[in-house]
Amino acid sequence: MPISLHLKYILLQQLRQPISFIWTIALPTTLYFTFQYQKNDVAFLGSYIVFSIYIYGGALYIIAHRESGFLKCLIPSRRSLLYFSVALYIANTLIALTGISVFYLLLYCINEEVLFTQFLQLMFLSPALYLISLNALHFRKALSEMHTVINISMMLFIITPFLHQPIAQVLNYLNPIYLHRLFFSSSEYSAHWVTTLLMTSLGIIALLRLDRQPVEGRA
Amino acid sequence: MHSLLRLENCQLRIKNTRIFSSINLVIPKHKVSVLVGSNGVGKSMLMDMIAGTLSPNEGTISRGLSISEIGYLSQGLELPYLLTIQETIQYYARLLNPSLRKSCFQEMLKCFHPQVSDIAHKLKTKRASKCSFGEKKLLLINLFATYSPFKLLIMDEPTAGLSPSSRSIYRELCDQVLMEGKSIFFSTHHMDDIKPSDIVINLDELNDGKALVKSQAVFKTTYK
Numbered sequence: 449m450p451i452s453l454h455l456k457y458i459l460l461q462q463l464r465q466p467i468s469f470i471w472t473i474a475l476p477t478t479l480y481f482t483f484q485y486q487k488n489d490v491a492f493l494g495s496y497i498v499f500s501i502y503i504y505g506g507a508l509y510i511i512a513h514r515e516s517g518f519l520k521c522l523i524p525s526r527r528s529l530l531y532f533s534v535a536l537y538i539a540n541t542l543i544a545l546t547g548i549s550v551f552y553l554l555l556y557c558i559n560e561e562v563l564f565t566q567f568l569q570l571m572f573l574s575p576a577l578y579l580i581s582l583n584a585l586h587f588r589k590a591l592s593e594m595h596t597v598i599n600i601s602m603m604l605f606i607i608t609p610f611l612h613q614p615i616a617q618v619l620n621y622l623n624p625i626y627l628h629r630l631f632f633s634s635s636e637y638s639a640h641w642v643t644t645l646l647m648t649s650l651g652i653i654a655l656l657r658l659d660r661q662p663v664e665g666r667a
Numbered sequence: 668m669h670s671l672l673r674l675e676n677c678q679l680r681i682k683n684t685r686i687f688s689s690i691n692l693v694i695p696k697h698k699v700s701v702l703v704g705s706n707g708v709g710k711s712m713l714m715d716m717i718a719g720t721l722s723p724n725e726g727t728i729s730r731g732l733s734i735s736e737i738g739y740l741s742q743g744l745e746l747p748y749l750l751t752i753q754e755t756i757q758y759y760a761r762l763l764n765p766s767l768r769k770s771c772f773q774e775m776l777k778c779f780h781p782q783v784s785d786i787a788h789k790l791k792t793k794r795a796s797k798c799s800f801g802e803k804k805l806l807l808i809n810l811f812a813t814y815s816p817f818k819l820l821i822m823d824e825p826t827a828g829l830s831p832s833s834r835s836i837y838r839e840l841c842d843q844v845l846m847e848g849k850s851i852f853f854s855t856h857h858m859d860d861i862k863p864s865d866i867v868i869n870l871d872e873l874n875d876g877k878a879l880v881k882s883q884a885v886f887k888t889t890y891k
Contacts (some may be wrong), residue, residue, distance in 0.1 A: 450765055459757045517744035520720050522762045524735055531872040661720050662743070 450528065455536030459527040462505060462543060469543065472500050473550050474514035479606070480555070490555065492648055496606055498544045498570055499577050503598055506533075507584035508591070515591050519660040526656065533655055537578045543570060545564070550615040555621045573631055576644055580624045586654045590664045622647075669696040670731060671819050672717060677726035679712060682869030686712050690724070690873055694819065694852050695867075696731075699841060701861055702854040710854040711742060714823050717852065720745065725828040738763070738817035742824050744804050745756055746795035753791040756806065760814040765812065780843075782836055783809040787790040800828050803835065820844055826860050834859060 462469070476493035511520050512535070523529050548570055584594060608616045609626045620626045621643050630640045672694040685852045686709045694700050698793070704710050704763055715721040716728065716806040718739035730737075753772050760775060761767050772791065776784040783805055790798055798806075808825050834857065841851055846874050853860075 450762075453758065453761050457747075457750060457754065460754065461747060464749045516747075517741045518747075520715075520718075521741050521744045522759065524719075524737075524739075619693050661715065 451535045451588075454532050458509075458535055458539040459542070468504065469547065471548050472497055472504075473554070477551060477554055480506040481558075490552075491570065492609065492625065492629045493646050494548055494551060494566060494570045495577075495625045496602075496654065497547045498574060499581065499605070499625050499628065500541050500602060501544045501547060502574075502578045502581040503584060503602070506536050506544060506578055507581045508594060508598065509536060509590050510582075510585060511594055513592055514658070514660060515661060515662045520657075520662070523660065529655070529658065529660075533582075537575070541571070541574055544574065568632070570628075573628055576648050577624060577628055577650045579655075580644070582651035582654050583647060585658050586650070588659065588663055595623065627637070670694065672731065673729045674717070674723075675729070676725050677716065677723040677728065679709070679716065679721070680724050681712075687723075687873075689726060692868055692873065694850065696850055697779075697845065697848060698865040699845065699851045699853075699863070700866040700868060701864040702852065702868045702870060703856070704854075708870045710870055711823050714739070714741070714821055714852075718821050732818050736818045738811055738815035738820045740807060740811045740820070740822045740825060742827070746798075746805060746807070748794060748796035751792055751794055752787060752798065752806065755795055756787060756810060759807075759810050763810065763814040764816050766816070769864050778813045778854060779809050780836055780840055801830060801833055804828060805833050808837055808840055812844050817849065818849045819852060822851070824854050824856070826855055828859055831859075838863065 476496050477663055480489070480493055487510055510519075513523075518531070548567060552567060585600060587594065587597070589597070604619070605623045605625045606632065608619045611628075621639070627640050627644050627647075631644075674690050674692050677690040678688060679690075690731065702710050704715065708742045712721060716723055718737055718741075719734040720739070740775070742746070746752075747758075750758065756775060759837055761769070779787060784803055787806060787809075790802065795803060804825065804827075811820060826837055829837060838860075844851055855861060869871060
C-alpha cells in the first residue's frame with residue numbers, strides 16, 4: 449500500500465511539471481541532429497534520457513524532500529524510506545519508458561533508422577542506473593548546490609565519451625551513461641561489470657545511510 | 668510520574684559549536700510538556716534529538732517507546748506545492764497512519780476540527796502554494812493530531828504564525844490528543860500556550876544547569 453500511495457502522488461506531481469520532461473527529450477534530440485551523431489549513438493542518447501530522469505526525478509527528488517522536512521516528519525523509518533524509494537523507481541521508470549518511446553518515435557518520424565531492440569535493452573539495466581543515481585545522496589549538500597553539481601556532471605557525462613584524451617578515458621569509467629551504453633555495444637564486459645556493481649552497491653549504501661536531517665536546516 | 672522519555676547528560680555539538688552542555692529532562696506520559704527558551708538557544712535541535720533525527724554526542728536518551736511511536740511536526744515542514752489541499756490531506760493522512768483505509772475526502776474531514784474542516788473544504792482544489800502560512804500550519808497540526816497513531820506528538824513552534832482564534836483551535840486539538848491517552852511535547856514563545864501546560868521546560872535554564880523541570884500544573888486551565 450505505501451508504494452502505490454507514493455507512486456500515485458509522485459506521478460501526479462511529475463505530470464504537473466511537463467517542462468522538465470519535454471527538456472529531457474528535447475536536449476538529446478537536438479544534440480543528435482545538431483552534432484550529426486552516428487546511428488549507434490542513439491542508444492547512448494537513450495541512456496542519457498533514462499539516467500537524467502532517474503537523477504533529477506529520483507536522487508534530487510529525495511534531496512528536495514529531505515530539505516522540505518518531508519523525510520524527517522513523514523518517512524520515519526528505514527522501511528518507509530525503502531517504500532518511498534521503490535515508488536520513485538517505478539514512477540521514474542514509467543516516465544523513462546515514455547521518454548524513450550517519444551525519443552525513438554521522433555527519430556522514426558524523421559526517417560531515421562532506429563533499432564527498437566535497443567529500447568528494451570535500455571530498460572533492462574534501469575534498476576542499476578537508478579541505484580547508481582542514488583550515489584548523489586552521499587554528498588550532504590544543499591539542494592541548490594546539488595542541482596549545480598548534477599547539471600555540470602550531466603554535461604560532462606554526455607561529452608567525455610567523445611573525447612580521446614587519457615583523462616576522459618578514465619572519467620568514462622565513472623560515467624553511468626557511458627557504462628550503460630557499453631553493456632550492449634561491447635563484448636568486453638568484465639571491467640564494466642565491476643564498475644557498475646561497485647557504483648550500484650555504493651548507491652544502495654547511500655540510501656541506507658541517508659541522513660533525514662535537512663542540510664539547509666541549522667544542524 | 669511515569670516517563671515516556673528521559674534525557675541524561677546529553678551533549679550536542681555541531682561543527683565545534685556547543686549547542687548543549689549537559690541536558691537532563693523527562694517527558695511524562697499523558698501530559699502536555701512545553702519547551703521554552705530564547706531564540707537560537709537550541710529548542711529545534713533538542714526536538715530533533717528527542718524525535719531521533721539527531722543523535723547526542725554524549726549522554727543517553729532512554730525511550731519508553733519506539734521511534735515509530737513518536738510523531739514529529741517540525742517547524743519547517745512544507746506542503747507539496749504541486750498538489751492540491753485535498754490531495755495533500757489524503758496523501759499525508761495515509762502516510763501518518765498506514766492502516767487508514769482509503770476514504771472519500773468528505774469522510775476524512777469529519778474527523779477534523781469543525782473550523783479546520785471548513786478551511787480544508789474551502790481550499791480543497793487550491794494548491795498548497797496558494798494557501799496562507801497559517802492555513803497550511805493549521806491543516807498540518809490537525810492532520811498530525813487526528814491521523815497520527817503515535818503515543819508522543821512532538822511539535823516545533825506549532826502556534827508560530829497563527830492568529831489568536833487559530834491558537835484556540837490548536838488548544839482544542841491538543842485536548843483531543845490528550846483524551847486519546849497520548850502525550851504532547853511542543854515548543855512555543857506564546858504565554859497563552861505555556862499557561863495551561865502541565866510541564867514547562869526552560870531551555871535557557873537547562874543550559875545554565877540551574878533547573879531541570881518546572882511543574883506549572885497550577886496554571887492548568889484549558890488542556891484537559
